[in-house]
Amino acid sequence: MREETAVPPVIDTHAHFVPAYFPAGSGRTPLWPAMEHRADGQAAIVIGGKPFRVLTPANWDVPARLAEMTAQGIDRQVLSPMPELLSHWFPADDADDLCRYMNDSLAAMIAAAPDRLSGIGMVPVQDPARATRRLAEIKALGLRGIELGSHVDGVALGDPRFDELYATAEDLDLCLMIHPLHPAGKDRLPGHPALAAAAAFPLDTALAGASLLSAGIPARFPRLRIMLCHGGGALPWILPRLDRVWSLGGPLGAVFPERPSAMARRFFYDSVVYDPVTLRYIADALGEDRIVIGSDFPFVIQQDQPGDFAAGVLPAAALSRAALAFLGLPAEHGG
Template sequence: MSGNGVDVHTHLAPVLDRVYTVDGPPGLGDPARLERHLDGAGLAGAIVSVPPPYYRQDLTGDDGVAWAAAVNAGLATRIEGYPRLRALAFLPLHDPAAALRAYQGIQDGAWVGVVAGAGGRCPSLADPAFEPLWRALDADGRALMLHPAHSPDHRLADFYLHNLLGNPVETAVAAAQLVLGNVLARHPGLKVVLVHGGGAVPALAGRWARGVETARPGVPEQELGVRDALRRFWVDGLTHDAMMARALVELFGADKVLLGSDWPFPMGADDPAAALNACPALAGAGIAAKAATTNAAAAFGWSGE
């Protein structure tokens, strides 16, 4: 094993008994190849989750719970024998009751957290139906990674916009629901991780705060200021842009930035520290090293050691 620290945003396909085909990039079913990525990035370990095609937002109730159990068992099988890899258990967040049941079924220390699809067919995360799940995650201190599901907006069919625009927007919508819906204020132990540099959140934080300040219609009184609430999130540094990487540190805090590559997808990065290190101020402060170690340990309880 070489390197130090953790890449918190990587994907592997689960091993499934049933027939379910997903077209994915090379390596999606190859944990050894993921370990070679870690060697190239100078990292000790990776946190893996299933990619969005496995979210199956068409399945609800018992079917959704059964699918989550199969996917999670399959991911555990995929990484068996690879101690450098730890996994996030999938929750069918598009069905709040099913998500809670799925969560109750993975009370196992082998999981360093959970992952769920933001957006798509998912109801508002401020919906009271989610409160039992938020209470459970709050009490356990187990991190929830929100990864965008496929956007339902038909206008994004052209120009790969479902990914280039839809993914960042779905993340921002989910974050706004948690912030403006006072979910984070009600659950101080709830740990939420946003991927892809927080999506569109950094560009919208000021607008959200202004909406609160001017008491816009439908915006409830905030129990926690918008900027204070945003500092409750962890966020990976996958911005592909040094200027935006600096914005992450300024908005979320240096202690809340993580390393994430989105391996093995083309929109990811071979070197998850690159954007952070491309900014002289962040490189000089050793932000990338902290993101991979101390911050990863705070979010997921694991820094690759």
């Protein structure tokens, strides 16, 4: 942790975790996750009977995570579930059980280092009424909000069935983190599965953002804080096109209740874009005060030294203020 209070803290808002173990999957969906720990200290997370990803101890071990955070120059990190664990495709009962276990595991990690860690949990959004009820538990655990996939098993995030969830999150002062998941277009990207994550994730985030804008979510829930991961994916680049549609008026213009780019400036965007020119464009288009530091830690694709990268483009103080604003945290939580 920085001792000089004048130095803005580096707050990494986009980092993931996986617990060391999961409850037994007997009697549950065949996709229930399990962990296979290895002699080298790593573990494979197994989903549907197949290894999904090999994980380092920093996913679940707080001292290991803190050591890596220090090496990466990160003062505070906001943990959220590995996206595949959001399980929007599970039966609702199984999803609810997994969500509650993940949230409890996350709260325990934060309790081990509350001056360095914060958290964003998960709820069973395939059952919007139940998910809405669970938001009070998220709040009671001290978590700052929830993570959502870019769609809920094919249902767009702008669908009216989620309105009550958004309204309750707004009332409870909880934020939403939108992460791409099971993107459209995978059938057109044959080959290594990583190609879908590299090429289709940004496109799916743009679809999610366009859905939220078309539904007028930023306008109808003005106090609801929403972050689109990976710099909003392709959304910043297609906003001029969406604005053009809106400006035409008539049936085309009615697709959006307000100018899309104006509504999009109410979202937050993380800095996981790897290229300073790209980050500068997003900040110019959507506002420096909407950009937060992110890393995608602790996965291979992570942005190294995320604070230095983002601060090479934007003022460090602005990045810190934006993170605290997104999380709804007072200044003293920054570092």
